[in-house]
Amino acid sequence: MKQGSRFWAWLVFGVGTTYFILPLLATFEFSLRKRRGEYSFDAYRSVFEDPNFQTTFTYSVVVAIFTILLGVLLVVPTAYWIRLRLPNLRPVVEFITLLPLVIPAIVIVFGYIRMFGSNSTLPFLATARGTDVLLVIGYAVLALPYMYRAVDTGLRTIDVRTLTEAAQILGAGWTTIIARIILPNVLIAVLSGAFLSFAIVIGEFTMASLLNRPAFGPYLQNIGANSAYEPSALAIISFAITWGCMSLIQILSRFAPKSANRPN
Amino acid sequence: MADSTMPQTASVSPRAPEISRLRLPLHWLGVAPFFVFALLFLILPTVGLIAGAFKNAAGDYTFENIIALSQPKLAAAYLVSIQISVVSAVLGALIGLAMAVAVVRGGLPSWLRSATLTFSGVASNFAGVPLAFSFIATLGRLGVATILLRDIFGINIYSLGFSIFSFWGLVLTYLYFQIPLMIVIITPAVDGLKKEWGEAAATLGATNWQYWRMVVIPVLWPSFLGTTVLLFANAFGAVATAYALTGPSLNIVPIQLFAQIRGDVLYNPNLGYALALGMIVITGLANLFYILFQRRAERWLK
Amino acid sequence: MADPFLSIQHVRKSFGATTVVEDFSLDVEPGEFVSFLGPSGCGKTTVLRMVAGFEEPSAGKIVVAGKDITRLKPNQRNVGMVFQAYALFPNLTVAQNIAFGLKVAGMPKADADRRVAEMLDIIKLPQMGDRYPYQLSGGQQQRIALARAIAPKPKLLLLDEPLSALDAKVRVSLREEIRSIQKKLGITTIFVTHDQEEALSISDRIAVMYGGKAEQVGTPFEIYNRPATKFVANFVGTLNVLEGTVTDAASGMVRVNSQEVALKGKLNGSKSGDTLSLALRPEAISLGRQPGRDSSLAGEISEVHFLGSVIRVRVGIGGSTVSLDTFNSPATPPPAVGEKAEISFASSDMLVLH
Ligand SMILES: Nc1ncnc2c1ncn2[C@@H]1O[C@H](COP(=O)(O)OP(=O)(O)OP(=O)(O)O)[C@@H](O)[C@H]1O
Ligand SMILES: [Mg+2]
Numbered sequence: 001m002k003q004g005s006r007f008w009a010w011l012v013f014g015v016g017t018t019y020f021i022l023p024l025l026a027t028f029e030f031s032l033r034k035r036r037g038e039y040s041f042d043a044y045r046s047v048f049e050d051p052n053f054q055t056t057f058t059y060s061v062v063v064a065i066f067t068i069l070l071g072v073l074l075v076v077p078t079a080y081w082i083r084l085r086l087p088n089l090r091p092v093v094e095f096i097t098l099l100p101l102v103i104p105a106i107v108i109v110f111g112y113i114r115m116f117g118s119n120s121t122l123p124f125l126a127t128a129r130g131t132d133v134l135l136v137i138g139y140a141v142l143a144l145p146y147m148y149r150a151v152d153t154g155l156r157t158i159d160v161r162t163l164t165e166a167a168q169i170l171g172a173g174w175t176t177i178i179a180r181i182i183l184p185n186v187l188i189a190v191l192s193g194a195f196l197s198f199a200i201v202i203g204e205f206t207m208a209s210l211l212n213r214p215a216f217g218p219y220l221q222n223i224g225a226n227s228a229y230e231p232s233a234l235a236i237i238s239f240a241i242t243w244g245c246m247s248l249i250q251i252l253s254r255f256a257p258k259s260a261n262r263p264n
Numbered sequence: 265m266a267d268s269t270m271p272q273t274a275s276v277s278p279r280a281p282e283i284s285r286l287r288l289p290l291h292w293l294g295v296a297p298f299f300v301f302a303l304l305f306l307i308l309p310t311v312g313l314i315a316g317a318f319k320n321a322a323g324d325y326t327f328e329n330i331i332a333l334s335q336p337k338l339a340a341a342y343l344v345s346i347q348i349s350v351v352s353a354v355l356g357a358l359i360g361l362a363m364a365v366a367v368v369r370g371g372l373p374s375w376l377r378s379a380t381l382t383f384s385g386v387a388s389n390f391a392g393v394p395l396a397f398s399f400i401a402t403l404g405r406l407g408v409a410t411i412l413l414r415d416i417f418g419i420n421i422y423s424l425g426f427s428i429f430s431f432w433g434l435v436l437t438y439l440y441f442q443i444p445l446m447i448v449i450i451t452p453a454v455d456g457l458k459k460e461w462g463e464a465a466a467t468l469g470a471t472n473w474q475y476w477r478m479v480v481i482p483v484l485w486p487s488f489l490g491t492t493v494l495l496f497a498n499a500f501g502a503v504a505t506a507y508a509l510t511g512p513s514l515n516i517v518p519i520q521l522f523a524q525i526r527g528d529v530l531y532n533p534n535l536g537y538a539l540a541l542g543m544i545v546i547t548g549l550a551n552l553f554y555i556l557f558q559r560r561a562e563r564w565l566k
Numbered sequence: 567m568a569d570p571f572l573s574i575q576h577v578r579k580s581f582g583a584t585t586v587v588e589d590f591s592l593d594v595e596p597g598e599f600v601s602f603l604g605p606s607g608c609g610k611t612t613v614l615r616m617v618a619g620f621e622e623p624s625a626g627k628i629v630v631a632g633k634d635i636t637r638l639k640p641n642q643r644n645v646g647m648v649f650q651a652y653a654l655f656p657n658l659t660v661a662q663n664i665a666f667g668l669k670v671a672g673m674p675k676a677d678a679d680r681r682v683a684e685m686l687d688i689i690k691l692p693q694m695g696d697r698y699p700y701q702l703s704g705g706q707q708q709r710i711a712l713a714r715a716i717a718p719k720p721k722l723l724l725l726d727e728p729l730s731a732l733d734a735k736v737r738v739s740l741r742e743e744i745r746s747i748q749k750k751l752g753i754t755t756i757f758v759t760h761d762q763e764e765a766l767s768i769s770d771r772i773a774v775m776y777g778g779k780a781e782q783v784g785t786p787f788e789i790y791n792r793p794a795t796k797f798v799a800n801f802v803g804t805l806n807v808l809e810g811t812v813t814d815a816a817s818g819m820v821r822v823n824s825q826e827v828a829l830k831g832k833l834n835g836s837k838s839g840d841t842l843s844l845a846l847r848p849e850a851i852s853l854g855r856q857p858g859r860d861s862s863l864a865g866e867i868s869e870v871h872f873l874g875s876v877i878r879v880r881v882g883i884g885g886s887t888v889s890l891d892t893f894n895s896p897a898t899p900p901p902a903v904g905e906k907a908e909i910s911f912a913s914s915d916m917l918v919l920h
Binding site for chain 2: 005006008009010012013016019020022023024025026027029030031074075077078081082085086089093096098099100101102103104105106107108109110111112113114115116122137138141144196199200203204205206210217220221224225231232234235238239242243245246247249250
């Protein structure tokens with residue numbers, strides 16, 4: 001009986017693994033075939049030397065960084081305040097943070113285009129810089145569920161209330177409390193949320209494309225339409241970036257404070 | 265949750281009581297930025313779209329746009345979208361569950377479990393354009409697997425009717441993020457299956473299959489259903505993968521909407537809003553069911 | 567004597583290189599209630615799981631009612647099992663949980679319903695049939711688990727620390743309930759526990775286990791009063807241990823703190839000059855001379871604890887301290903710390919620990 005179930009487990013696992021590994025291997029192999037008759041990293045070289053790659057990738061990294069900053073500024077004080085002062089509001093806030101999972105990104109950006117046009121009261125789309133800002137905002141919305149959950153979990157493990165009261169007794173002001181006490185303690189959670197945001201944002205296509213921004217996602221799509229081997233190289237690079245972000249989160253989670261004052 | 269059970273510790277600040285009356289609005293100031301942000305950049309844009317779906321070009325309220333969604337091309341788009349999402353969600357859920365059970369309960373070495381979970385975390389976020397590239401490189405007309413199958417096994421999948429740009433090609437590609445997402449979400453539920461349940465069932469004379477039929481499947485069922493509808497919503501809203509794989513030609517809702525936003529291909533902006541509303545309704549319902557099922561599942565797995 | 571109902575014969579179990587159970591043998595009479603008592607990790611659960619069929623013995627065999635079941639699958643053994651963590655099926659109601667074994671055995675629904683009602687009566691939860699496990703307290707859940715285990719009328723009932731997860735009050739009342747149900751149904755039962763009071767109070771016999779072996783098997787009376795090994799003596803009950811030196815092996819004279827005590831016939835094999843550990847239960851000692859207590863030692867009272875009906879007194883004798891209990895009597899004042907005192911005991915109650 002045990003023998004049998006283990007056989008099935010291995011079989012399922014083997015088939016699944018094949019499905020997941022094969023495309024990666026195939027893509028990698030394909031990306032090495034640019035030079036006729038031998039394997040080479042020519043496709044990667046041509047990608048990295050492409051000025052469009054450099055500008056779009058840089059653009060997306062900058063947008064990602066601003067997204068993360070906006071996300072942190074928005075989420076950390078809110079999650080903290082909800083834990084400390086307004087626990088009744090928690091369901092509302094949680095519901096709102098989950099909305100971006102319910103409303104597809106394409107619908108959100110459609111709403112932006114409709115609402116923030118050049119002759120609206122908030123004409124983000126009138127200028128390129130304004131559109132950049134709107135893209136950052138849109139990405140912060142996309143990342144909101146992940147950011148909020150990461151930070152809230154982080155806060156839960158450190159017993160915000162006790163720490164805060166301790167700080168108040170010692171005469172600390174609010175900015176000091178957040179900057180010196182809360183942030184360092186949730187830093188790991190914030191970083192996890194940040195890396196996840198980065199992974200989501202760096203190759204995002206829909207919003208960037210519909211807002212006409214020169215981001216990495218639209219660049220990828222464009223390359224896919226126009227060349228043979230570079231897309232594979234880019235897929236491998238993208239996978240490596242996602243993998244890197246996730247591994248960093250894993251590594252961080254090992255440093256996270258495990259012991260909560262209360263179980264939960 | 266823990267907070268509600270926590271004793272309401274008296275405020276430490278020894279300030280005069282009248283200040284505490286001023287507290288109430290101050291309380292709210294702490295969360296004001298968040299609510300303003302959510303209102304401006306999440307709720308109002310969406311509500312605006314929804315309202316637009318019920319207006320005509322002149323701004324009068326109407327159901328025309330909703331009714332117009334039934335025109336053949338759009339109805340077909342919804343149908344194909346739903347089909348792709350259902351098939352990829354159900355297959356993804358079944359295969360994901362099988363893998364989760366294999367890894368958690370199948371007696372495999374424990375490092376495989378953490379490796380699988382880590383990989384699933386990566387793969388469930390590896391959607392979009394690069395994923396499409398990978399599958400074209402693998403199963404495209406000149407893809408590595410296509411050539412291998414043809415040259416070594418003599419199977420020409422393209423002459424058998426397969427194409428990576430077809431319905432099943434899209435499903436196969438979507439599974440690459442659907443299965444891992446299922447694994448990530450369902451693993452805690454599978455972990456919740458206690459070993460003692462199986463042993464209790466065995467001592468009571470049940471066969472393995474009876475145990476699965478009477479206990480395991482019913483216990484996992486709410487989580488399974490809930491996650492399946494979540495996968496459905498996940499596939500339904502996916503634009504980039506489909507767009508990069510098939511271009512604007514595939515008639516599914518997100519791609520129709522994409523084309524509409526780009527260039528008003530429907531020649532009626534309000535019809536575009538109705539198209540978006542349809543997406544919100546479908547993914548909204550899916551998430552509602554997810555929450556309901558999840559709640560039921562948690563009750564048992566406490 | 568009747569043939570044993572359950573016979574565990576020279577069973578051994580190894581996980582890889584470590585041997586967890588070694589040469590374990592035990593015969594259990596029909597209807598008997600036997601407890602496995604021992605410290606954590608001594609292999610109690612492992613033996614039980616071999617009887618249930620979840621582990622295969624590395625050697626030896628297990629016979630039930632004359633039939634070798636060593637290689638039988640768990641679902642063909644017809645044993646009932648109760649787990650520490652209740653292990654009720656969360657998706658089934660109480661009644662459905664109890665009916666589970668009946669259903670898989672193909673019992674007609676009407677019969678099964680009747681049996682379930684009967685079971686609910688036995689465990690005194692007749693109104694609970696429609697509840698779900700998460701709506702019950704731990705004690706109630708464990709009673710349901712017991713009902714579920716005995717509903718299909720198993721030949722053997724195995725309980726693995728069924729009371730450990732419950733609070734002290736429930737633990738006492740439920741153990742008595744388990745015992746009375748077991749007696750009423752006459753079901754042969756093995757009960758695993760690491761709580762000696764539990765084992766002593768409800769068992770017909772106790773197997774004290776240590777390091778994968780049965781150190782001693784006997785009635786609670788024997789285990790407590792005549793521990794066969796030092797481990798059993800220390801593990802079960804409270805002991806006062808005194809160091810003694812054999813002065814005259816032939817006549818059984820031992821010197822404790824420069825006072826002579828006669829231990830006739832207890833020194834088997836010790837030579838003069840050997841050092842011995844001598845042990846006394848608190849209740850075998852009295853303060854002052856008492857009829858029937860032939861030996862005595864002098865010391866000084868070092869502590870007095872008034873516990874209500876009982877006064878616990880500690881008496882220093884040389885380097886060691888001896889605890890004993892005396893009943894409180896309103897007429898006489900309790901002993902005071904620092905007083906000289908003499909303790910007396912029957913030399914036959916003195917245990918010599920080897
Ligand atoms: N599957 C297994 N693989 C390896 N070692 C095991 C396994 N099961 C039990 N052991 C080891 O066997 C020893 C005895 O375990 P067992 O569970 O029988 O102890 P126990 O007497 O029931 O203890 P407790 O009172 O803590 O339940 C322990 O040291 C345990 O680590
Ligand atoms: Mg045990």
